[in-house]
Amino acid sequence: MDKLLKICDLFKCSLDDLVKGDLTHLPSDSAQSLPTDAPITDICGYDEMMREFSLKISLGIALILFGVAGAAFFGKDSMSAGADPSALSVVSLFIGIAAGLALIIPAGVENSAFRHDHPFIENFYTAEQCRKNRRSCRESWCRHVSQLGTSGQGGRPSP
16 A cells, blocks of 8 residues: 555555556656657666676775785795794785675675666667677687686797
8 A cells, every 4th residue: 555655656646546547647747757869878877886896896806816815925835034924824815805805795785785776777778889898898708818828838948
């Protein structure tokens, strides 16, 4: 019943009109309606939110990996003067994990809240933008995979 009353407030009509009647006779407010000839745009901030989300997730994972690298660097084989290598290793690991999670967890909560607030987002990208993005993504993946394949061979003499 509460939801019906909220819908009545939204459409500025009575409960009888909403349940039994035809609402097409009510005057429409042109300031609240979207123009039919206008291009579709990002009205809820989806693009900006997803860019921030991907940046925070990437940085969080990078910080965790730096923590793991620091733990390996300060491991038992390290020559650290006057400090316990295992303690430095553990501290480095936990600092990296804590810093990474400090970015990842709030980003996930913000993303979840955004998706809850905006459950239906219309695709506002043009077909050309989608095609360019797919091509760019393919090229980027190919370039990075080829760099991974050739990065391990640097500095080796050829037979």
